[in-house]
Amino acid sequence: MSKKLAAIAAGLLAFTAGCSGAGSTSSGGGDSSDTTITALMVGNPQMEDIQKLTADNFTKQTGITVKFTILPENELRDKVTQDVANQGGQYDVATVGAYEVPIWAKNGWLHEVSTQAAADASYDVNDLIKPMVSSLSGEDGKMYAAPFYGESSFLMYNKELFEAKGLTMPEKPTWAQVADFAAKLDDKSKGVSGICLRGLPGWGELFAPLTTVVNTYGGTWFEKDWTAKVDSPEFKEATNFYVNLLKQHGQPGAPQSGFTECLNTFGQGKAAMWYDATSAAGTLEDPNASKVAGKVGYAYAPVNKTEYSGWLWTWAWAMPKTTKKADAAWKFISWATSKDYEKLVGEKLGWSRVPSGKRTSTYSIPEYKESAKAFADVTLGSIEHADPTNPGVQPRPALGVQFVGIPEFADLGTKVSQEVSAAIAGSTTVDKALADGQKQADDVAKKYK
Structure with a gap:
């Protein structure tokens, strides 16, 4: 993380000051022996699975009841930021990501979990995949959240549609090849789009994939000396490419x-x-949830000027410092991120649904290897090649592949994404969106120069 982060540790507080956050003292109450904890989590399939499994397994084993709140990604980010930054104390555990954890650890907002993890031999902390541990660690080298699942990004494609057109996907496609495939496979008369890409505003929605495109096209949000480059030719080229691809061959809405x-x-x-x-x-490989199970191919994230371009992310369980139930919270976190939980998911819900990408041992489980054989190798390769220190063609001033590891980026990325989403909708242009974004990025850069 940038050395100058300490100077702007209050930046996230400034961002959340205008939000209607909880200003009261902790609503959790009680002490570490309490048998009910509150959990806030993002509404992804892996989180929906743990909600289904907790009562009959974790609660039955420990006597600890977990009250879940599940929100869509953008709402989750707003809610957890308000609660943690404003010391609201509404939640004992929450899902947070690789962007938030180092910043919040620096600000003293999270409990470190390395001590508990190391003290429990059955937890096997050394089994956790190293890039995930690093992304959830503070400057002191301690983990401040435990990874629930880890991910990079890759290209998924319908093999049946490709075969019908006589097309072959390379293992490492370029974005030019992807655009060509999208044009050939787009069939609006049958309700099939050439490609699906995120267009929903949000730094972690639209700009997660789009920033990886910017990186591989030679662009960056900031150069090493904090010169903002949002309206640079490379950033414009990447954004125009993404917007036009969606407008021409993307999904409705x-x-x-x-x-x-x-x-x-x-x-x-x-x-x-x-x-x-x-x-x-x-x-996608679960036939109970997907009509394309067994029909999907997987390729590395498309590139232009770089060899790889996949992002690095983990959704992880963290304990806000405001919780009064740290012991019970850690019991839940250790269970949710354990080898035993992965086995439980595999046996109860299907091995393809295991929250993977966080433990090396997962990839040695015979049942998981069989169920995940179509995507496991590309997933691991993508995670291993993701480089948050050097994701593009020029040196960066802060860590991050699909984000810039500074508190202000949440606000900056979201505001610029709103304009780019409007360009996808046809109500503005990419040039105007990025010109406005450049002004906002210049304002952020002034704090660091």
């Missing part, structure tokens, strides 16, 4: 499509390709 919407679209066979999180594969 693209400006309102995030991860969940594209998962449904592709899973219903209504898109020939989808570039997004590697964690989507488990759901």
Whole structure:
């Protein structure tokens, strides 16, 4: 993380000051022996699975009841940021990501979990995949959240549609090849789009995939000296490419499509390709949840000027410092991120649905290897090649592949994404969107120069 982060540690507080956050003292109450904890989590399939399994397993084993709140990604980010940054104390555990954890650890907002993890031999902390541990660690080297699942990004494609057109997907496609495939596979008369991509505003929605495109096209949000480059030719070229691809061959309602919407679209066979999180594969290969199970091919994230371009992310369980139930919270976190939980998911819900990408041992489980054989190798390869220190063609001032590891980026990325989403909808232009974004990025850069 940038050395100058300390100077702007209050930046996230400034961002949330205008939000209607909880200003009261902790609503959790009680002490570490209490038998009910509150959990806030993002509404992804892996989280919906744990909600189904908790009462009959974790609660039955420990006597601890977990009250879940599940929200869509953008709403989750707003809610957890308000609660943690404003010391609201409403939740004992929450799903947070690789962007938030180092910043919030620096601000003293999270409990470190390395001590508990190391003290429990059965937890086997050394089994956790190293890039995931690093992304959830503070400057002191301690983990401040435990990874629930880890991911990079890759290209998913419908093999039946490709075969019908006599097309072959390379293992490492370029974006030019992807655009060509999308044009050939787009069949609006049959309700099939050439590709599905996120167009929903949000720094973690639209700009997660789009920033990886910017990186591989030679662009960046900021150069090493904090010069903002949002209106640079490379950033413009990448954004125009993305916007035009969606407008010409993307799914209906693209400006309102995030991860969940594209998962449904592709899973219903209504898109020939989808570039997004590697964690989507488990759901796509589940015949109970997907019409394309067994029909999906997986390729590395498309590139232009770089060798790889996949992002690095983990949804992880963290304990806000405001919780008064840290012991019970850790019991839940350790269970949710354990080898035993992965085995439980595999046996109860299907091995393709295991929340993978966090433990090395997962890839040695025979049942998982069989169920995940179509995507496991590309997933691991994508995670291993993701480089948050050097994701593009020039040095960066802060960590992050699909984000810039500074508190201000949540606000900056979201505001610029709103303009780019409007360009996808046809109500503005990419040039205007990025010109406005450049001004906002210049304001952020002034704090660091």
